[in-house]
Amino acid sequence: AQSVSQHNHHVILSEAASLELGCNYSYGGTVNLFWYVQYPGQHLQLLLKYFSGDPLVKGIKGFEAEFIKSKFSFNLRKPSVQWSDTAEYFCAVRVNTGFQKLVFGTGTRLLVSP
Amino acid sequence: DVKVTQSSRYLVKRTGEKVFLECVQDMDHENMFWYRQDPGLGLRLIYFSYDVKMKEKGDIPEGYSVSREKKERFSLILESASTNQTSMYLCASSWGDRVIHEQYFGPGTRLTVT
Numbered sequence: 001a002q003s004v005s006q007h008n009h010h011v012i013l014s015e016a017a018s019l020e021l022g023c024n025y026s027y028g029g030t031v032n033l034f035w036y037v038q039y040p041g042q043h044l045q046l047l048l049k050y051f052s053g054d055p056l057v058k059g060i061k062g063f064e065a066e067f068i069k070s071k072f073s074f075n076l077r078k079p080s081v082q083w084s085d086t087a088e089y090f091c092a093v094r095v096n097t098g099f100q101k102l103v104f105g106t107g108t109r110l111l112v113s114p
Numbered sequence: 115d116v117k118v119t120q121s122s123r124y125l126v127k128r129t130g131e132k133v134f135l136e137c138v139q140d141m142d143h144e145n146m147f148w149y150r151q152d153p154g155l156g157l158r159l160i161y162f163s164y165d166v167k168m169k170e171k172g173d174i175p176e177g178y179s180v181s182r183e184k185k186e187r188f189s190l191i192l193e194s195a196s197t198n199q200t201s202m203y204l205c206a207s208s209w210g211d212r213v214i215h216e217q218y219f220g221p222g223t224r225l226t227v228t
Contacts, residue, residue, distance in 0.1 A: 006156075036219075043219045043222075044157075044206075046216050049216065090156060092157075094214055099162070099170055100213055100214045101147075101159055101172065101214065102159075102217060104156045104158075105156055106154055106155060106156040107156045
């Protein structure tokens with residue numbers, strides 16, 4: 001079955017530290033990948049997505065992610081985090097089982113201390 | 115700006131009650147989705163719909179049903195609420211003919227069943 005693993009459930013960083021959140025997927029078809037973010041009290045919103053082309057994808061607010069096909073990974077990175085990046089981050093893979101749907105990971109809670 | 119609205123932010127119901135959660139989107143999207151979000155489990159798909167009067171089961175449909183009588187509205191129904199249905203419920207929509215490009219999420223309804 002298709003699945004997405006986010007191994008870091010909770011991450012605590014100081015401001016200006018670098019961030020890398022892991023995401024590994026299990027899916028044999030054409031891969032389309034997403035990172036969503038949920039700031040405290042707000043809607044889930046799209047950070048970035050990979051459909052094809054350059055495996056290094058840039059998103060909003062200075063985030064980027066790299067698709068590494070051989071490792072089945074799509075890790076999220078940011079060189080210098082801010083307190084406002086405190087949020088929960090979800091990785092998702094688009095699967096096609098007759099109908100398309102997104103399969104989400106369990107999420108990573110990031111706390112950035114000022 | 116895409117807007118997905120949900121009828122209630124917080125809801126408290128008793129075991130055995132019939133519960134209706136309403137979702138409305140204003141962007142003429144073909145696709146609509148219901149998820150539940152639980153700590154440590156991420157987002158799990160309950161039901162989705164690719165067209166009016168059309169519905170498909172997601173990964174955890176047991177105990178739920180849905181209705182889509184109009185394109186902009188997608189309702190989630192708990193026929194007989196149980197305590198294990200206490201959760202955050204998220205509605206989402208996306209454009210595309212049976213293709214998901216990006217999902218837009220509502221603010222969520224936190225349901226407590228006592």
